[in-house]
Amino acid sequence: MDVMEKLLASSASKIVNIRRGQEIEGEIVAINDSEIILDLGAKSEAVLPKKEFSSAQLEKLKIGEKVKAFVIFSENENGQVVLSLNLPQPKSGIRRGRGKNWLRFKNSQTNKSKLSGTVVEINKGGLIVEADSVRGFLPNSLSGFEVLNKNVSSAQELIGQAVNFLVSEVDENANKLIFTQKGLTEDAVRAKLRNFKKGQNFKGKVVSILPFGVVVEKDDVRGLVLISEVAWERTEDLSAFFKNQEIEALVLGVDEDLGRLNLSIKQLNEDPFVKLAQIYPADEVVKGEITNVSDAGVVVALTGAEGFLPSSKMDQDITYEVGKSQSFLVDGADTQKRRITLAPFRTSTEGLIYK
Secondary structure, three states, X not given: OOHHHHXXXXXXXXXXXXXXXXXXXXXXXXXXXXXXXXXXXXXXXXXXXXXXXXXXXHHHOOOOOEEEEEEXXXXXXXXXXXXXXXXXXXXOOOOOOOHHHHHHHHXXXXXXXXXXXXXXXXXXXXEEEEEOOEEEEEEHHHOOHHHXXXXXXXXXXXXXXXXXXXXXXXXXXXXXXXXXXXXXXXXXHHHHHOOOOOOOEEEEXXXXXXXXXXXXXXXXXXXXXXXXXXXXXXXXXXXXXXXXXXEXXXXXXXXXXXXXXXXXXXXXXXXXXXXXXXXXXXXXXXXXXXXXXOOOEXXXXXOOEEEEEEHHHOOOOOOOOOOOEEEEEXXXXXXXXXEEEEEEOEEOOOOOXXX
């Protein structure tokens, strides 16, 4: 079984009104090697690093338990909220420094001068980099050739390494500091990138596996497959599917400013949900098991797909309980969230079905 088959065989919507520093509660739905996945309701998920728990605490964590934590980032590249057990420091992982340090970042932004810092943390959203005792955020969408060219096999090897960057956003009052590597690409790298075009296939070797994606290399050109572009189904642990093998991907774009190719594996194949949705036509009666009930609605496990009944359409005369098998009407197919939208099914005294 090749990589794509494995990914398709394995099985988030953006949370709104979530702010940094907010305490939020979620239900544990999965525990992998490095993270705990929490369901925040309505298919919205959050990730909480396992390293923040002691060994004794980890032993007690079970699927279905509720956990409270603080919001660090409202959304990572995979559409998940990033949480921590500790109340976060100022926005974007920044630790407040002295005014003169912030002035240096402001001057750097104005003059577009290069700075250097040390990677202190890495997550699915990107890198947290410390410079002059102040921490800033380098999103994976702004991480360039220098990061991709580190030749690290894991995220842990990247921590402690020096990286160069420019300042994209700086606001001391809001404690906001965003870094970028756009514009730091050497001419030699830019020239090699011009040999590739959007839409062509790219065959290369996996050289790094990071929380936010897979780095692929060919002829000294680096490409990044973001975790959201690995498979149509949600992917949690990239190391379970990739080692140092050769893979094929589709070039989504050539970014000379960042010095990288933006790649996709999933775009080489049609989204299987498109065909799956065809077996769930509107107004058809379907039966499934309720897996989650929240203020946002009801999540239902259907055959080969997931269904969702929004709270706005919930019938107040019907009881929705987790674990209960129930009939619903198909309302439509949400291709963006890759789930079947549902409506209540009920036969009135006149034998009519309505939704």
